[in-house]
Amino acid sequence: EPEVTQTPSHQVTQMGQEVILRCVPISNHLYFYWYRQILGQKVEFLVSFYNNEISEKSEIFDDQFSVERPDGSNFTLKIRSTKLEDSAMYFCASRRLAADGGELFFGEGSRLTVL
């Protein structure tokens, strides 16, 4: 069964460092998302991506964040200069179509710890 894969599963970094989280969405999916979940809190939307550009982003997704689809298969989230409050689980998700409100398929997440 096709699945969304994320790497790394866990990354520890120092405050101020750049971090790149990688995702491989399901191959025939067209819409890609990043969500994050701070420990013990709800899953929050960060950004959606379609046709090689951001289609929507939340207020959390400030200038420190960027997304890219560099090679047609990977979908990356970059945090330029990490802060303590960026510590969270980051989930990548994809779906095939938007018109039918298709379900999101989530990866298992990348846990980011900022020290």
Added chain:
Amino acid sequence: AQSVTQPDIHITVSEGASLELRCNYSYGATPYLFWYVQSPGQGLQLLLKYFSGDTLVQGIKGFEAEFKRSQSSFNLRKPSVHWSDAAEYFCAVGAHSGNTPLVFGKGTRLSVIA
């Protein structure tokens, strides 16, 4: 704007007992509704979804949910809980059109005791 409320932060049930997890949503039109489950340290797995038609939907692992438009609710139920059902459960709402992202509730943590 869409929003989801899960009023119960933590629920404890005995194995074999029935379960109902509450979800209320706010949305201006007919929503798409989802229940996801998250086991500790794991990703989000879809349990079931409602798009249209029959308001009682069946999902995996013996779960079901009922969409009640008049109450803006989409409660999750299971007639007999198993210890392996202990997890975090998230209700989410989406739009019918466009690429509007899913909005999640804060989740309900389910503990199962013997």
